[in-house]
Amino acid sequence: MITFKLNGQTVQGEEGQYIIHVAEKYGVEIPTLCNHKALEPAGMCRVCTVELFDGRRSRFVTSCNYPIWEGMEVKTDSELVRDGRKLIVEMLLARCPDVPAVQKLADDYGIKELRFKKEDDTCILCGLCTRVCEKMGAKAISLTGRGVDMKVDTPYHLITDACIGCGACASLCPTGHITLDKINTQHTHLNTQLIPSEYDVGLKGRKPVYVPYAQAIPNTPAIDRDVCIHFKTDGCQICTEFCGVDAIDHSMKDEIVEVEVGAIILAPGFKPFDPSQFDAYGYSKHPNVITSMEMERYLSASGPTSGHLIRPSDHQEPKKVAWFQCVGSRDSNRCDNSYCSSVCCMYAIKEATIAKEHAGDDLDCAIFFMDMRTPGKEFERFYDNAKEKHGVRFVRSRVHTIDPLPGGNELSVRYVTEDGKTTTETFDMIVLSIGLETPPELVDLAGKLNIELTPGNFAKTESFNPVATSREGIFVCGAFQGPKDIPQSVIDASAAAATAGEMLTSARNTMSKKKEVVPETNVVGERPKIGVFVCKCGTNIAGVVDVPAVRDYAASLPYVEYVNDSLYSCSQDTQETMAQIIQQKNLNRVVVAACTPKTHEPLFQETLINAGLNKYLFEMTNIRNHNSWVHKNNPELATEKAKDLVRMAVAKVALMEPLIETELTVHQTAMVIGGGISGLTTAKSLADQGYETHLIEQNSQLGGQALNLFHTAQGDNIQEKLSELINSVEKNDNVKIHLDTKITNVDGFVGNFTSTLSSNGSTQELEHGIAVLSTGAAPYTPTEYDYGKDPKILTTLELDQKLIADDPMLKKLNSALFIQCVGSREPERMYCSRVCCTHSIENALELKKRNPEMNVYIIYRDIRTYGEKEYLYREAREKGVIFIRYSLDNKPVVAAKDGNIIVTVTDHVLGRPMELTVDLVSLATAIIPYRDEKLANFFKVPMNEDGFFIEKHAKLGPSEFATDGTFLCGMAHYPKPIDESIAQAKAAASRAVTLLSQKTIFSSGTIAEVEPMKCAACGVCVSVCPYSAPAFSEEGRFAGKAEINPVLCKGCGLCVASCRSGAIHLKGFDTDQIFSQIFEMDEAI
Amino acid sequence: MKNFLEHTGIEPGRLHFSWISSAESTKFVDVVKKITDEVKTLNPANKKYVKTEPKVD
Amino acid sequence: MSENEPKILSFLCNWCSYGAADLAGVSRMEYPPNIRVIRIPCTGRMSPKFILAGLRQGADAVWVSG
Helix, strand or coil, rough: CEEEECCCEEEECCCCCCCCHHHHHCCCCCCCCCCCCCCCCCCCCCEEEEEEEEECCEEEEEECCECCCCEEEECCCCHHHHHHHHHHHHHHHHHHCCCHHHHHHHHHHCCCCCCCCCCCCCCCCHHHHHHHHHHHCCCCCEEECCCCCEEEEEEHHHHCCCCCCCCCCCCCCCCCCCHHHHHHHCCCCCCCCCCCCCCCCCCCCECCCEEECCCCCCCEEEEECCCHHHHHCCCCCCHHHHHCCCCCCCCCCCCCCCCCCCCECCCCCCCCHHHHCCCCCCCCCCCCEEEEHHHHHHCCCCCCCCCCCCHHHHHHHCCCCEEEEEECCCCCCCCCCCCCCCCCHHHHHHHHHHHHHHHHHCCEEEEEEEECCCCCHHHHHHHHHHHHHCCEEEEECCCCCCCCCCCCCCCCEECCCCCEEEEEECCCEEEECEECCCCCCHHHHHHHCCCCCCCCCCCCECCCCCCCCCCCCCEECCCCCCCCCCHHCCCCCHHHHHHHHHHHHHHHCCCCCCCCCCCCCCCCCCCCEEEHHHCCCCCCCCCCCCCCHHHHHHHCCCCEEEEEEEEECCCCHHHHHHHHHHCCCCCCCCEECCHHHHHHHHHHHHHHCCCCCCCEEEEEEHHHHHHHHHCCCCCHHHHHHHHHHHHHHHHHHHHCCCCCCEEEEEEEEEEEEEEEEEHHHHHHHHCCCCEEEEECCCCCCCCCHHHHHCCCCCCCEEEHHHHHEEEEEEHHHEEEECCCCCEEEEEECCEEEEEEECCEEEEEEEEEEEEEEECCEEECCCCCCCCCCCEEEEHHHHHHHHHHCCCHHHHCCCCCEEEEEEECCCCCCCCCCCCHHHHHHHHHHHHHCCCCCCEEEEECCCCCCCCHHHHHHHHHHHHHCCECCCHHHHHHHEEECCCCCEEEECCCCCCEEEEECCCCCCEEEEECCCHHHHHHHHHHHCCCCCCCCCCCCCCCCCEEEECCEEEEEEHHHHCCHHHHHHHHHHHHHHHHHHHHCCCCCCCCCCCCCEEECCCCCCCHHHHCCCCCCECCCCCCCCCCCCEEEECCCCCCCCHHHCCCCCCECCCCCCHHHHHHHHHHCCCCC | HHHHHHHHHCCCCEEECCCCCCCCCHHHHHHHHHHHHHHHHHCCCCCCCCCCCCCCC | CCCCCCCCEEEEECCCCHHHHHHHHHCCCCCCCEEEEEECCCCCHHHHHHHHHHHHCCCCCEEEEE
C-alpha cells in the first residue's frame, strides 16, 4: 500500500496504480479524453495533467500514466494546473473546433476566444482507437507519420485485411472522427454495421453484451457469442474489467443436459412473415414501406424514436399512413400461406388508433382490407370506435401497385374501389400487415418429434382435444397450434398445462422440497432499532450519489442503530452478512436504500425471515432507478434526494409492525356450474387431476348447446364425441352430477364456499373450495327476415337439427340461402358472434356435398373464417357457393309468400337490387349470454354491457375472475367454437388446480383491517371494493359493522381512503406511516 | 380538490394528477419535466402553508 | 435547498407510475431531481389529507400519478 497526498488529503493506493485511478477512488475527478479503464494509458491528450511535488520541486505529469509512489504530493486543481490544462484545451479546440467533447471542456475552462489559428480537424490523436484495435487482436490501424503529419491510419493508407470490421474504434472515438462509414470505405471491404437489435426489429443497434429488452426475465445481460470479438480473435474481454463482481467467464461452454420428463409442451411461437419476397409492395426498395412489426416499435415509448411517429426516409412526421392487410396471409398465389393470420385486422386498427393518438387527429390513417375480421371479445366495439370516433378510414380493396414519387419520400398507391373505379392516392408511409407463419426450424423440430402438421404447417390437433398433438404426451399451445392472439394463447397455455397435469397427477409434488423455518423474534413493544443498508450497486449508484455521505447521514437519524454500505447489497454474501448483523445488533427494523422494491423487496424480506425478523419490518427506498440512473448529471442534488428518501424510509419503517399472513385451508372440492361442453370438460379435467367435482346443470340433461350441433369445422361428428364425453364424466367416480339443480345461495370465499343447491323442492348444502362458471349462452330468436312465417326459414341450429336427423326435406332442395350477422354486429349488440361465418360455410358445403347442383348463396357483411378455417371459405368459393355482401344500411329483405321465399339483395358490384327465389333460408343468429345477475351477485363477479362475464384480465387472465377462487370458461365468457370452449374449459381447470393443489393459502400481510369501534356501518367500503373483501359482520359483538376478509383483500387501500370514519387501516401503508413520510419529506427545522 | 386549493389560496399549479402505465417511461419523464417546469414558475412555497400554532401567553 | 429547486411530493401507484419510473431508470432517461416519491399500493389509497399535509409540510407541489 502506498500513501501519498492528493490535494492535501492523505490517500492510499496499490503499488503500480496510476494517479488518476487513486483519485477516482477518492472521488476526485480529473478530466481526460484518452483514458480508458481497460486500455494501457498513453498520456496522449494531456488533459489529465496534474501538478506533482516531489519534495524539492513541482512539475507537471499526466495523471493517467504516472504511477504513484510513497510520499508524493499531487494537486489536481491548483491554479497552475488549471492554467496548464486551459492551454492544452485551447490548443485542442484550435485543432478541432467542432468537436462537442472538446467544446464542452473548453466551456468548463472558460475558454471564449482562441488565440491560435483554427483548423478543421476532428481527430485529437488520443490513440484510443489504435489501442483498442490492438486489444481486439486486430492491429489494423496505428498512428502514422510524425509531428504535424501524425494521423490514425492503416498501413500505407490502404484497405487492409487486418481490419475485422468490429467497429470498436468507432465506438470508443471520443470525437466522432471515426465512423462506421469511414471504416467501410477506408479500412476494410467488410460491411461493418451496427448489430441489429432483435427487439427493435433492426431499427436500432445493440451491443454484443446485452439485455434483450428492458422487461426481460431474467434481467441479466448475455454475451452474443456470434458477434463478440473475443470469440473471434481471442482479444478484447474488456467487459471483464468493468464487471465489479467478476461474473463474466468467457470460457463457459454449452452443456447438453438430459432431463427425464413425463410430458412435453411445445410453445415455440411463430415468425412474422417476411414481405421482401414480394416485389409488388417494394418493401426492400422503399424505406417508407415498413412492416407492422416495425410500426409497433415506432409507436412504442421504448422504441427507436421513443414513440414519435416518423417516416424512415427523412425522419419527417407523416401526414398520411396506409395499412395493407393480408400480406403473407390468405394468399396462395404469391406465398403458400392460404390461412388467415387472425390477429392482423385488430393490430392494424390498434396501430392506426395509436398513431392518431401520437401524431394528432390530422394524421390520415387508411386501412386497405378484404374482410375486416374482429371476432374477439370487445373487438367489434374497438373497430366501430376506430371508424366513428377516431376517423380511421377503412377501404375495402386489395392494392395492386405502389409507385414511389420523385423525391423518394412519398408513395403513390393505385387501387380499385368497391364500385369498380380505379383510384390513385399518395401516402407518406405504408405499413404491411404481415401475417404469422411457422419458421422452417419448427417444421424440422416437428419432424424430429414425429408430430403431424396441418397444411399451414401448424401442429395438428383435434377439435375435442385442441392442445394435444398427434403424438401422445406432446402438447402444444400458442401460435404453433394455429395463428392466434394473446388471450387465446394464454388459454391454450393453461389448457396444455392442465392436459399434461391430468397425465401426471400421480407425480404431483413428488419432487418439491421444504424449506427450513427460522423462528420469528417477537419485537412488539420494543423501541425501534433500525439498520440502514445503503447499496452502491457497483458504480450504478455510487457513480452519482455520494454513498458514504448518505450512509453517515442515515446514522444521524432517530432510532437508527446501525448503518452500512456495500458494493452489491443483493449479492449472496452481503445477504448473509446482513442477516448476521441483524441478529448480532438486535435490529428490529431494516431499511435498504438500493434499487427497486418491485424486483428486490422479496429478496431482502427473505433475508429478514432468515434473520428471524417479520418480513414486514422492512422498507426499501429506490435510490437507483429513481435517482442515480436518472440524475447522472446532477450528483449533488441526487445525493440530497437520496438523503431525503432514506429519511422518509426510516420514518416509515419505525412505524412498521410485524404483520401476520393468515393461513387458510382450501377445501379440496370443486363446483362447476353448467353442464355443457365447457362444464363437462372442466369437471372431467378436475376429476382426472384427483379433485372431487360437483357438476351443476339446471336442465335434466347434460350437453348444453352442443346437443344441437352437427359437425365441427374440422368435420368431427359432434353428437358422437359429446356422448363419449358425457359417458366418461358419468363414469368418473370423482364427478358428482346434479341435474335439474339451481343454486339458490352462495356464502364464503376462496377455499371455503358453501353453496345451497335446490333441486325439485329439496335443498342441499355443498362445501367447495373453488367455483367454475361455465353457464354458456343461448341462440337469438330472430324477429326479422320473416322468421316464423314459413318453415323453410330456419336458424342455423334448426338447420343443424335437420342435418343431424337427415330430414327428408333436405333432399328436395334446389337452392339455399344463408344470411349472416342476424342480431350480431348491430348497434344494440355490438359484438361479433365469432362462430357463424364458419358454421354457415360448413353447412353450405354440406348441402353442396349432398346436392352439387344446388344453388347456395351466402349473404354476408365480412367473412370471418379466421385461422385455418379460411380453407373452408376457399373451398366454398371453389365449389360454387355464391357470396354476396351487404351493408348494415342495406340489409337483404326476405319475403315468404305463398310457399315461395323471395330474397332481395343489393349486389355491391352492380349496386342494384336483385331477387332470388330460394327453397331454404338459414339465419346465422347471434349468440346471447344469459345475463344471470343472480349468479353474478352470488360470486360477486362482473358482467360487461353485452351480458358476458368479465374476466380478470382481457389478455393475461382470460379464464379466471378478479375475485379469488372463481373461474370462467366457454360461451359465458364470449361466443366461441367447440375447440376454443374445450381449451378454455381446461384452462379454467388448470387455474383452479394451481389454487387447489396448494391445500393452504396465505393472505398478504399488507391488507386492510376495520377498527369496529369506529365503524359507522355506512357500507361505502362494501360497495367500493373491487374484490368484495369487506362485508357486514353477521354475528358477535360487532354485528352490523364492516369487516374485511383478509384472504380476499388485495391491499389496494380504496376502502381506507373512502372510509369516512377513519375506521379502516391499511397495514404496511397506514395513514400514520404515509404521514410520517410526508412529514419527513422536507427537513424539520 | 384543485378548486378547494384555489379557494384556500393555494395555486392549482401545485397539484397535479396523471395516469401513466408501467411501460410508459417516456411519458413519466415528460410529466416530471412538465410539472417541475411549471412549479418552478411559481414562487417557492417556503412553508407558507404551515399552520401556525395558536400563541399561548 | 436553493430558491429554484422546488420539492414535489409524488405519490406513485406501485403498479403503474412507480413501474414507469423504474423503467425510466433502466432506460437511463434523465429528469429533474425534484420529486420525492412515496410508493402507494394503488391511487385508490390516496386521500385528500395527504395532499394537504404535503403542502402544509412545505412541499412546493404534490403530484399524484396512477
